[in-house]
Amino acid sequence: MTSAASAPRRIDRGRSGYKTVERKGFDAVLAAVTAAVTAGVVGTLIVWKLDRLSRKGIGQAGKVLDDIEKAGGHLVSVVDGLDTSNDSARMVVAMLAELARSESMNARTPPAADDIRAWCQACGVEGQTDDLIASLRTVEDMWIGWRRMERAGLKQAQEARLPLFERTRRFRSYSSWFVPGLIQTHGYTEAVLRAVQRRRVEVDDVADAVAVRMERQRVLYEGDRRFAFLVEESVLRNGLGGTDVQEEQLSHLLTVGSLPSVSLGVVPTRTHRSRMPVEGFWIFDTEQVNVELVSGYLTLTQPSEVAAYADTFTELADMAVYGVKARALITSAIQSLR
Template identity: 40%
Template sequence: MLPGTTPDDGMTLPPNNTNSATNVHEARNALGKRLRELRHQAGLTGKQLAESLAWPPSKVSKLENGRQTPTDDDIHGWTQVTGTTDEAEALLASLHTLEVQHAEWQRQFKTGLSAHQNEIADLDARTKFFRAFEATVIPGLLQTPEYARARFAQGIAMFRAPNDINEAVRARAQRQEMLYRPDKRFHFILTEAALRFRLASPEVTLGQLDRLVSLSALPNVKLGIIGFETHYVVAPWHGFWILDHDRVMVETYSAELNLAQPQEVELYGQVFEQLATVASYGRAARAIITGVIDDLAPDATEDGS
């Protein structure tokens, strides 16, 4: 959820409907409204349109009222029956914009997880400056193969996706090679909770924490850690990525939101800077990480015995 904050005064409100969710809802409603207009212009009732396309009558109502997102085939069928095939291209453009803004994991993972990693790699190649805040998980670009495997395993289980976990881990490892490219810059901010959450075995988590210490020394990587004792100015409602100054990516349980409206990108940039002001860097950040390592080490020893 987008933090309900006023960045200038630091006041925090309870989570509310996010701008991103509102925009997705409005875009789906606008597309449905246009479909309804085309049906009315053709003089068809919803029942007649549904019968022409061999659809259940409820589907027409769901599409027109924004309760269901149409497919490409739905758009083509609708414009053919209403005699408005010249509108198909514009409608498909609206649909695809909506799909990018709200990309459901169930649909993205239909063919496996590695394909999504490769899609992200294309976006990585175009991006020069990465800013990422994570409150609960280690960012993918910083993950060890073992930690990544644990995260992908959860995705496969949740979405019943094809098990291409080996290919997905390899694709993520290949993406991480850009951490060593001098033409790219990275600024990561993690909460101490992200270091401590048991999202993998103690042994895997220890290896992950060691990797964070190593990566923090890279010249083009800036790693900030927000300790438990820190007084937040902006509440850490959720993780997000800012790519250059053009796009914000937010992952929810059901979908990946891609925000590109200037006011949204600017707001997330302000939130990131507020979080950066309370994060610890350099030796102080590594001290937090090593403190977590010391606390976790006995558990790893017990599990390994």
């Protein structure tokens, strides 16, 4: 209950928010709230997700919220996108608190989409319906570590993504690390996947995985699909695979960038950027975002989260160069290899 710069952090790692167990982090938060009420201090309680605060329903969550508001403060839930300084947020907090309790009571069986719609209608927050229905996805569905995803080998992981690519009509891809898979050459893909296999995968099926990724590239030439690729200029000079592989890949970018269905932008390296590089991500139509992080693969379907990545893509796209200017940067990178 203080400024963001000096706010204390409380963690109850591995402690249930539903069972009757000792939660030192939660108890410390309650003590801080009580002290804030007594002192009349205005502040903010920030939680990662509302069900991390409590799974005992509105009784417990509501008391915390009441005490915070008595101190003139408010509650912020990062993942849920809630800030109780907004009038409608308290209704949503009540609903999410009860849903978390119900989920725990019923062996973690999530509510149905119709239940969410009914709650939203009853609480007068129909505008939250789509986001909350998307939140029905469990954490396990949203996040998967690379070792789990690739434990049977890289080929299976590559095959698992094919249906998504086949049903998508509009692709947006941003990369600050390497050339996106759909526009990689065979040699470049082999270098990327070989590095992955050596680092974290026991099964060596790199050749098969490369073949699957190459076959997936057929979506570039089928149907009425549209593709927008953005890469940081540093991607053109990352050295993956050595000189010959790099030159072949960069030359391929010049070719694929001329396809009528493809937009290829390069974000130049320069000072005074209005937006810094971010993690690599794909946006599939307007339904789903996939984010590749160092430790795993994140799938986002909440409309607000998809929209946030779409906005980020637009900002980065506005900073990029295209056509002749993009080709000049790629050609310069090729010449630097010789």
